[in-house]
Amino acid sequence: MTEHNSNDARTHADGTPLSERELRRRKGPRRDGKGSNAQANEAALADSDIIAQSDEATEKEGGVKLIANQRIIPFMSFAKPMMGISIALILAGIIAFVVNGLNLGLDFTGGVSADVRYESPVEQTQVVSALAEDGFTDAVVQYLGTRQELLVRLPPQDRDAETLAQSLSESLDLPNNPANVDNINIIGSQVGNEIYLNSLLALSVALGMMMLYIGLRFQFKLALGGVLALFHDVVVVVGMFAIFGWPFDLTVLAAVLALIGYSINDTIVVYDRIRENFRRVRGLSPVQVINLSQTETLRRTFMTVGTVFVVVVAMMFLGGDGLYWFSVALFIGLIAGTYSSVYIASVVPLWLGLSRDDFVVKIKPEFEEEVVVFADPELQNAKD
Template sequence: MAIENNNPLEQQKNPDQNGSNGDATNASTRRRKKPRRDGKGSNTKTNNPTTTKSGKSSGRRGGKGQAGTDNQALSTAVDPNLAASDAADDAAAMAEGGIKAVGNQRIIPFMKIEKPMALLSLFMVIGSIIAIAVNGLNLGLDFTGGVSADIRYEQPVEQVAVVQALADNGFDDAVVQYLGTREELLVRLPPQSDNVDGLNTDLTQALALPNNTATISNVNIIGSQVGNEIYLNSVMALVLALVSMLGYVALRFQFKLSLGAVLSLFHDAVVTIGVFALFGFPFDLTVLAAVLALIGYSLNDTIVVYDRIRENFRRVRGITPEQTIDLSLTETLRRTIMTISTVLLVVLAMLFLGGEGLYWFSVALFIGLLAGTYSSTYIASSIPLRMGLSRDDFIVKVKPEFEEEIVTFNDPKMFEQDNV
């Protein structure tokens, strides 16, 4: 009795030692109905103070034998309601098409529609290549050559007014951009005569607006040869970017994943350029810069998915590779939605408020963002899966020369002693 009186925990749990079990009844109603999140221990033992108290009292009053019998009986007790609820959760998860995995997380079965999405991607890539081959690209002045002039007005001017004034004087297809302020503009024109002096005079007359004179500070004539060099350098830049991405992902992750990443990046670039070829949108250096930016954005999104795939292959066991990829895509879905939403807000702001200079750049980004999000989910993940991606690709295997040998000694005398 002295031990029980000096134990504050027993006094707190059992303030009334004359048989009052009101607190024990209240404690038993607060027991957990679901498994612990960390999966450690038994709910019957850790979350029920009544069983713990009864085990202690039986150990003191009834002796060690009685305590051992009571503890054994309590450890084998199973709550039928808990087992029924777990079975119902498993059945509901399988009915929804997912599985019940780590932390009771429902997995979205992305790979169930993998084949239809693969056919859709193949159709879009083939259609884009046909559009590029048949229609061609509506190349801008950066690729075809032309005239570039820096103009300064005395008062702020609108781009539409400058374009209309040039068209009225025979300078069609002009591109006008602001250079920091509304008084300074950059005017681009198709190839004109090589006579710079006569071109300056004609442009000065064409750019004159009512009560607002224009001054031409610089005129550059870009030849067609320079435009062809820029075009070839642009194609080489795209190819070099894709090859560099292939090497990076192969060294950082695995070759199967790198091939899926590069094919998804190729899909994004071809689809974006194919849309410009199909509808005849102007393709200049700003659009090319948008395509290169899309390659970097799409690779960043793909790397996040690949990192989670590698982690889950090492961490989660007992599920198929397809379910592992579904789990990884489900865990990164929230991050993907938040990223694409914030980037699209900026792109839409540039599209509607950025003016003529950023319009086609924003259009290319908008098309590429949609294609990049789709390709990171399906193309970049489904291609490695079809190539046989498994857990063996991410675990470190011990070389045979470093494995420990198990040596057993069979002494005949030991068997003779056992027989005697």
């Protein structure tokens, strides 16, 4: 009888034998209504609320524990030297900005812009050389879709609009390739100053709104760390342009604003994982929770940054002069933004005392239930 039952357990109802996969499943707990699935319930509980156990082997490797056989990278072990590098870069950028200033483009300083159309395709260097021969120095030439349509920008000129248009038309004519000059715009220095001030206002508003969003969405300590990380990224990019004297125009400003959006997106992903791990993982210190969160988001960060890097490098070498400095600003900002998401956005909240209590909802004392003991004299006498 026992042998018959054993054989039935290894076959289907129609007598066909069970596969190896089905046999492996049968070894698990069965739901027989008598509590035999307790092991499955415990496994589900362990998945939803991980409890980290101490491990002497991993404790010897810097106090980092293994969770589900996953090796945690000790990012926070290098927090102090990395923060030292960040402080040095910020100070260097601020000093260069104060001493050297920015090599502001015509969008900020004012000047002349004109749309030029040639009958045949031309090279930008030919146009710049032709303008320099007639005294129009420091010209900036960009393509407008095709190699026959160009945008020419010049520093402020002392000539009136009619004289300037005639002089430009004569200077831009190339051998066997005449130029047609249209839409000449003269930008005054006052307009350039307004654009400069509005740009600073836009940066300030962007940083303030980011801080407000993170503070409401996550926690104030994280909000402060996120804004300091964005401030670090902006100062590093602007500081590099001040140190090397690269031209800073509206395209570079657009790259800085785009960088703020990209960097805060990466920071939000890390913050979301930090909040999740503080709530579900027990037995780890705040430093270890940060390391765990950074390790879990590292693959996603590499994939995102790698994809954007390919696009930025392609624009840098194939986008022409119009996109070159825009791409350079993004290239520097991507490196600074990825670094700041790890060693500024996460380190600052940690130094401010970030802990599990910041994310676990506590019951207020006035809402706690009181334990009421009902004392009935008759029941008490009955017991006696």
